[in-house]
Amino acid sequence: xxxxxIPCLKWGSSVTESVITCRNVSKVFGxxxxxxxxxxRANPALSQSGYVHAVRDVNLDVQRGExxxxxxxxxxxxxxxxxxxxxxxxxxxxxxxxEGQDIxxxxxxxxxxxxxxxxxxxxxxxxxxxxxxxLDNVAFPLEMRGQDRxxxxxxxxxxxxxxxxxGRETYFPRELSGGQQQRVGIARSLAxxxxxxxxxxxxSALDPLIRREMQDEFLRLKAMMNKxxxxxxxxxxxxxxxxxxxxxxxxxxxEQCDTPDQIVLHPATDxxxxxxxxIDRARVVHIGSLVQPLTAPVTGDPVAANRTIRELAxxxxxxxxxxxPVAGPDGRVIGAVLRQTxxxxxxxxxx
Amino acid sequence: MAAxxxxxxxARLILALAVGLVLVKxxxxxxxxxPPEWLVMPFADWINGVFYFLQNDLGLMTLTxxxxxxxxxxxxxTANLLYGKNRWPNLGPIPWGVIAVTAFMAGYALKGWRLxxxxxxxxxxxxxxxxxxxxxxxxxxxxxAAPFSVTLGLVLGVLAWRSASFERxxxxxxxxxxSLPHFAYMxxxxxxxxxxxxAGAIVTIIFSVPPMIRMTLLGLKKVPEEVIEAGKxxxxxxxxxxxxxxxxxxxxxxxxxVNQVIMQCLAMVVLASFIGMPGLGQKLLQLLQALKIGLxxxxxxxxxxxAVTLDRLSKAWALRLPEHGHPSxxxxxxxxxxxxxLALCALAFALAHFFPCFLEVERKQALSVxxxxxALMDQVIRLIAPVTAWLRWFLITWVLIxxxxxxxxxxxxxxxxxxxxxxxxxxxxxxxxxxxxxFGLIAMSGWWDRAMITVxxxxxxxxxxxxxxxxxxxxxxxxxxxAARVLLVCDTAQTFPSFIYxxxxxxxxxxxDVAVVAAVVVFAAVPIVRYTVEGLQNVPPELIEAANxxxxxxxxxxxxVRLPMALPTMLVGANQSVMFSxxxxxxxxxxxxxxxGQEMQRALSSTDVGKGLVLGLAVAFMGLMTDHLILRWSExxxxxxxx
Numbered sequence: 001x002x003x004x005x006i007p008c009l010k011w012g013s014s015v016t017e018s019v020i021t022c023r024n025v026s027k028v029f030g031x032x033x034x035x036x037x038x039x040x041r042a043n044p045a046l047s048q049s050g051y052v053h054a055v056r057d058v059n060l061d062v063q064r065g066e067x068x069x070x071x072x073x074x075x076x077x078x079x080x081x082x083x084x085x086x087x088x089x090x091x092x093x094x095x096x097x098x099e100g101q102d103i104x105x106x107x108x109x110x111x112x113x114x115x116x117x118x119x120x121x122x123x124x125x126x127x128x129x130x131x132x133x134x135l136d137n138v139a140f141p142l143e144m145r146g147q148d149r150x151x152x153x154x155x156x157x158x159x160x161x162x163x164x165x166x167g168r169e170t171y172f173p174r175e176l177s178g179g180q181q182q183r184v185g186i187a188r189s190l191a192x193x194x195x196x197x198x199x200x201x202x203x204s205a206l207d208p209l210i211r212r213e214m215q216d217e218f219l220r221l222k223a224m225m226n227k228x229x230x231x232x233x234x235x236x237x238x239x240x241x242x243x244x245x246x247x248x249x250x251x252x253x254x255e256q257c258d259t260p261d262q263i264v265l266h267p268a269t270d271x272x273x274x275x276x277x278x279i280d281r282a283r284v285v286h287i288g289s290l291v292q293p294l295t296a297p298v299t300g301d302p303v304a305a306n307r308t309i310r311e312l313a314x315x316x317x318x319x320x321x322x323x324x325p326v327a328g329p330d331g332r333v334i335g336a337v338l339r340q341t342x343x344x345x346x347x348x349x350x351x
Numbered sequence: 352m353a354a355x356x357x358x359x360x361x362a363r364l365i366l367a368l369a370v371g372l373v374l375v376k377x378x379x380x381x382x383x384x385x386p387p388e389w390l391v392m393p394f395a396d397w398i399n400g401v402f403y404f405l406q407n408d409l410g411l412m413t414l415t416x417x418x419x420x421x422x423x424x425x426x427x428x429t430a431n432l433l434y435g436k437n438r439w440p441n442l443g444p445i446p447w448g449v450i451a452v453t454a455f456m457a458g459y460a461l462k463g464w465r466l467x468x469x470x471x472x473x474x475x476x477x478x479x480x481x482x483x484x485x486x487x488x489x490x491x492x493x494x495x496a497a498p499f500s501v502t503l504g505l506v507l508g509v510l511a512w513r514s515a516s517f518e519r520x521x522x523x524x525x526x527x528x529x530s531l532p533h534f535a536y537m538x539x540x541x542x543x544x545x546x547x548x549x550a551g552a553i554v555t556i557i558f559s560v561p562p563m564i565r566m567t568l569l570g571l572k573k574v575p576e577e578v579i580e581a582g583k584x585x586x587x588x589x590x591x592x593x594x595x596x597x598x599x600x601x602x603x604x605x606x607x608x609v610n611q612v613i614m615q616c617l618a619m620v621v622l623a624s625f626i627g628m629p630g631l632g633q634k635l636l637q638l639l640q641a642l643k644i645g646l647x648x649x650x651x652x653x654x655x656x657x658a659v660t661l662d663r664l665s666k667a668w669a670l671r672l673p674e675h676g677h678p679s680x681x682x683x684x685x686x687x688x689x690x691x692x693l694a695l696c697a698l699a700f701a702l703a704h705f706f707p708c709f710l711e712v713e714r715k716q717a718l719s720v721x722x723x724x725x726a727l728m729d730q731v732i733r734l735i736a737p738v739t740a741w742l743r744w745f746l747i748t749w750v751l752i753x754x755x756x757x758x759x760x761x762x763x764x765x766x767x768x769x770x771x772x773x774x775x776x777x778x779x780x781x782x783x784x785x786x787x788x789x790f791g792l793i794a795m796s797g798w799w800d801r802a803m804i805t806v807x808x809x810x811x812x813x814x815x816x817x818x819x820x821x822x823x824x825x826x827x828x829x830x831x832x833x834a835a836r837v838l839l840v841c842d843t844a845q846t847f848p849s850f851i852y853x854x855x856x857x858x859x860x861x862x863x864d865v866a867v868v869a870a871v872v873v874f875a876a877v878p879i880v881r882y883t884v885e886g887l888q889n890v891p892p893e894l895i896e897a898a899n900x901x902x903x904x905x906x907x908x909x910x911x912v913r914l915p916m917a918l919p920t921m922l923v924g925a926n927q928s929v930m931f932s933x934x935x936x937x938x939x940x941x942x943x944x945x946x947x948g949q950e951m952q953r954a955l956s957s958t959d960v961g962k963g964l965v966l967g968l969a970v971a972f973m974g975l976m977t978d979h980l981i982l983r984w985s986e987x988x989x990x991x992x993x994x
Contacts, residue, residue: 088580108588116586127581131599131673141585143595172673188585198584 019196019228020062020085024094027055027080027252033092054080056252057094067222067229068257071239071275072249078232081249082198085230086119087111098196116145120189121198124205126181128173128188134160135169138187145192152191159187162221179210186221199231203238215241236275240264240284248272261289265345282309282346290342291326291335298336302327305334309345316342362776365783369768376762384762391797395961402542402960415543422556423549425495430548433494434487444487446710447478448699454660456692461667470664473656481717482631482653489630489657492548492623493616496555500612503556504563505605509593511564512571521564528561530930530974532937533622534951535967541626541958551620551628559615563608570604571597606669613661618848621654622938625955631657635850636941644728644858645721651854655847662846728858735859743865750811751864758807763794766803770976778983785979789972796965804946806973808864809932812871816928820876824883825909834884841881849874849935857942867939875932882924886917916992922985929977933970 028036030051040046040053054077062068072078083089085096087103096103098114106114120141128137136143138159142152160166163183173181182202189197202218203211215238222229222242233239239246240260247257248271256268264281267273288305302325303312316324316339323336376384405411430436435444455471477486511518536554544550574597582596598605624632631654638647679685702709732739770790774783793802827837852870860866890913898912940948947966954963 083580086584088583112586112588115584119584121581121584123577123581125575125577127575127577129578129581129596129600131602133673133675140582140595144582144586144588144591170675170678172675174672175675185581188581192586 017064018061019064019099020060020230021097022058022060022085022094023097025055025058025060025081025084025091025096026053026093027077027084027089028053028092037092054252055084055091058252058254060247060254060257062228062230064228065226067231067242067244068247069231069233069239069243069245070247070249071233071236073234076249077252078234078249079200080252082200082230082232086115086121086198116141116192118195119198120192120194120196122182122185122189122200122202124201126173126178126185126205128181128184130173132172133169134165134171134173134176134184137173137184138191140188141192155191156187159191160184162190163187163217177210178206179214182206182214183217186218190221195228197227197229199229201232201234204234211238218242236279240279248275259289261285265289280310281348282313285309285345287312287324287326287337287342288328288334290337290345292338293335294333296323298323298325298333300325302333305329309342312342313346316346358775358779362772365768365775366772369765369772372762372765372768376760376765379762379764383764386763386794386797386799390795392795394796394965395959397961398964399959399961402539406543412543419544419549419553422495422499422552426491426548426552429491429494430488433491434484444711446699446703447474447483447712448702448709449696451475451478452695452699453692454664456688456695457664458660458667460688461664461671466663466667469656470660473660476656477653478712479718480649480653481712481719482634482650483711485629485631485634485650486653486657488548489617489620489632492552492555492620492628492630493613493661496552496559496616496620497609497613499556500559500563500616501609504560504608504612505567507560508564508567508571508608511568518568525561525564526975526978527968527971530933530971530978531967532934532948532951532970533558533619534625534937534948534955535963535970536619537623537626538951538955538958538960538963538967541955542960546627548628550626551623554623554626555616555619558619559612562611562615566604566608566611567601570601570608573604574600603669606665610662610665610669613665614658614846617654617658617661618850621848621850625941625952632850635854639853639857639942642857643721643725644854645723645725646719647854648724648728649719649721651851654851658846658848659843732858739859743860743863746865746868747863751868754811755804755807758803759800761803763799767791767794774980777980777987782980782983786976789976793969793972796969798947798950798966798969801945801947801950801966802969802973804944805933805936805948805970808868808871808936808944808946809929809973812868812875812932812936813925813928815868815872816875816879816932817925819872820879820924820928821883823876824880825887827880828884828887831888834888837884838881841877841884844877845881849931849938852935853939853942862942864944866942867936867944870939871932871935874935875928878924878927878931879921880924882920882927883917886920886924887913889920890916916994919985919989919992919994922981922988926978926981929981930974933974937970 026037027033028040028051030036030048033051036048036051036053039048056077058081060068070078070081080089084091085098087096087106091104098118101114103111103114129140132140135153135156138156139152142155147155157166157169160169163186165180165183165187168176168180173184176184182205185202189199203214206214219242231239231242243260245257245259246263248255248263250271256263256272258266258268261284263272264276264279264284267276286306286308287303290309291305298321300321303315305326305328309316319339322339324339324342325333325336328334372379372383381387427436427438428440430443431438431441432443432445433450451471451474454474455467458467458470477483507521511521536558537550540550540554540557544553578596578600579592582592587596620628620630621632621635624630624636627633631650635647635650635654638650676685683690699709767787767790770786771783774786778785793799796802823837826833828834852874853866856866856869856873860869894912894916895908898908903911936944936946937948937951940946940952943949947970951963951966953959954966
């Protein structure tokens with residue numbers, strides 16, 4: 001892994017409380033997974049038919065309020081990984097800890113309670129109940145908790161309002177378009193006010209225009225609430241657009257887990273480099289991630305750390321200074337950027 | 352490929368053995384021509400022993416009696432409501448108008464005007480024809496039996512879905528249960544329960560459970576994984592998941608199961624007349640035996656209308672897709688249909704109160720058209736008598752009798768070798784062993800000759816059915832509208848209880864083997880037509896376009912592209928066709944055959960459980976063997992075609 005500057009998701013703020021922790025998580029599908037995993041530990045080159053090693057030794061820490069995007073092509077194990085985190089599948093090896101609690105040890109009632117209070121999940125093909133109205137679908141998790149009808153309908157109506165589906169309460173899922181169905185899925189997953197929000201390729205089944213619209217909608221929702229989000233996608237552009245951090249998976253392993261800036265600036269492996277090769281880095285990289293400590297006094301107005309190189313293009317080209325000061329969110333100068341480095345990123349040189 | 356070639360060689364060797372056995376028949380010892388005495392096992396006595404133990408020593412009798420008492424009580428309630436039998440709650444009979452109006456409104460609510468007209472019209476017809484009492488006797492059993500079957504099937508289906516080992520045990524039982532002829536069910540029921548409506552209801556319940564189990568299991572397995580995961584993430588417990596996510600999502604399959612239960616119930620209730628079940632079936636049986644054609648046609652029409660109505664209503668319910676309503680603040684507006692229904696019911700009650708003919712149409716007032724039908728039929732029959740007489744003579748002397756004699760002449764060892772050869776050619780050693788085991792058991796049962804007669808009737812009927820059905824299916828599949836129409840006819844024909852098919856053939860041919868074969872041919876041709884049309888219609892259009900662009904003529908297209916692609920589907924039709932003919936041959940026994948069916952009728956009248964079950968299992972084994980062979984063949988074809 002590259003040792004770049006500290007991931008500067010929210011320049012200045014330093015959140016370090018880990019909500020989800022994975023240690024050496026492995027998932028093997030097959031007739032006797034535990035045995036196969038033990039065999040693999042003894043002989044890593046072993047390949048046995050009938051077994052699929054979907055997730056291999058994944059280590060991951062997800063911070064509170066962070067949005068982690070897990071990106072990988074189909075068969076890379078990303079969907080299995082998110083199901084390990086929510087214990088929709090039982091993990092074969094390692095531990096998954098949620099808020100300090102090892103979820104593998106939870107009893108069934110405790111697990112159900114955890115899901116009822118803390119988790120929400122959105123699915124690729126929506127997973128809506130076809131026989132229930134939109135309103136009843138959104139109220140479903142509340143119904144499972146045993147809330148009375150009036151409360152849960154009131155809450156469900158609020159949720160539908162939030163995703164812009166008011167007036168469709170009595171519709172059935174099959175009467176809605178794909179984008180609308182996914183809005184219902186999102187409303188349902190948010191109904192219990194979860195702390196942890198899983199989204200498993202939520203926009204992959206939608207056509208490109210709707211997908212873009214739903215991404216904007218998602219960013220709007222995300223800005224409104226402070227949730228820990230695990231978002232799965234196979235679309236690298238989507239990942240760059242939405243993520244605080246991206247974990248790129250291949251063959252069940254995490255190839256690299258870092259901020260979008262760092263991934264496009266310093267891809268850790270050739271596999272990651274293949275994804276970043278065609279990306280316009282200037283649109284992704286924020287000036288803040290190029291900052292170096294001050295060595296000499298700087299002059300003039302600083303630029304804000306959270307602006308992309310593309311946004312600053314005009315200024316970068318015309319600025320006479322060789323070192324441009326950069327300010328954090330509080331307006332204090334946190335360092336300077338070498339103009340040449342920024343121009344290299346803008347013009348696609350250097351790497 | 353190498354394996355297939357090896358199979359073919361072995362199969363040819365065994366076939367040569369079979370031919371050899373036939374050729375040297377006169378030299379064979381008697382023990383190779385008919386199963387020798389020492390090979391025949393007293394299966395019937397063993398079964399009787401088990402039943403005696405269950406019945407007397409285990410005290411199962413008290414349990415079945417208790418269950419049948421509950422059923423009887425429910426039957427009395429429905430009988431009182433539907434046709435005014437003098438039992439608690441003594442409210443009935445409900446006037447026929449009320450029931451007709453209810454059926455009408457149910458049809459309207461489920462599908463619209465046309466279904467409303469059909470279902471309402473059916474009950475009006477029944478009332479006007481003076482058949483109300485009989486039809487209600489039949490219906491009262493269905494009303495009690497169907498909910499029992501549905502509940503039982505649902506519970507067993509859920510259990511089979513929960514536990515794989517239970518499913519493994521249940522599967523072969525269901526396979527056998529679904530290939531046992533109707534009569535085989537009746538005999539044990541007669542032993543445990545006796546005869547009459549109660550026994551009829553119970554045999555109907557048992558007979559109609561298997562499809563419900565199958566459909567429940569299928570539906571639960573088909574629920575999308577994401578729906579279940581969504582339920583789990585919503586914090587549903589296992590029970591909540593089952594009752595609020597899994598079962599509702601499997602609604603369509605489960606309701607198709609309900610539809611099948613209702614249709615099976617109707618088919619069985621009509622046949623249960625053989626064990627003293629009153630109603631339409633019993634009347635039809637009496638009238639047919641007395642050769643009163645006009646009246647039997649009327650009852651036949653009633654049964655057909657009832658079957659189609661029940662089928663369409665339950666199917667409309669199953670296939671109904673939910674649709675959002677516009678919630679109106681007015682109670683009256685939201686419950687419009689309910690209010691109309693109540694108003695119409697009140698009207699019908701009032702009419703019945705003031706005019707007795709709206710309570711019940713008596714026989715003498717009925718608009719029976721039996722006399723004109725009789726006269727018309729007489730004319731028609733006289734007109735075509737030369738044709739039917741010639742056909743009857745030709746078929747009996749030149750086809751049926753020679754074939755029957757040939758089948759009976761064959762040494763049983765030759766038959767077994769032939770089956771082994773076919774089995775080996777299709778599925779290797781395993782299939783060959785299965786074929787020999789099934790027919791070996793039949794040989795050991797001691798009913799070889801009777802079984803051969805059944806086999807001969809089925810083979811000739813299926814062959815004739817294919818001769819008619821294949822060209823018809825190919826013709827129908829040539830354009831889409833025609834195909835849709837033919838499929839509708841086939842679907843409708845398949846809802847008729849098998850008994851109905853006997854009416855026209857007895858009219859035309861009288862009571863003999865030709866009538867039986869004719870009935871079976873018609874009954875067995877329906878699935879062949881249906882699946883031929885479906886198979887040909889479902890050939891991927893790209894393939895047809897590719898063939899057209901390669902310059903294929905219509906004939907080349909049919910022979911080289913469409914038929915080979917449709918073959919696996921057509922084989923399903925052939926399979927059903929064989930099953931249907933087996934059932935029909937056995938039912939037709941009461942108009943005079945000398946096969947297993949006749950013996951089964953005897954076993955029924957002497958309540959010989961052992962004999963009845965042995966005969967029933969013999970029929971089931973024939974069906975299961977064909978099923979296995981055709982399934983293996985079709986799987987092989989599918990694999991080759993990559994579908």
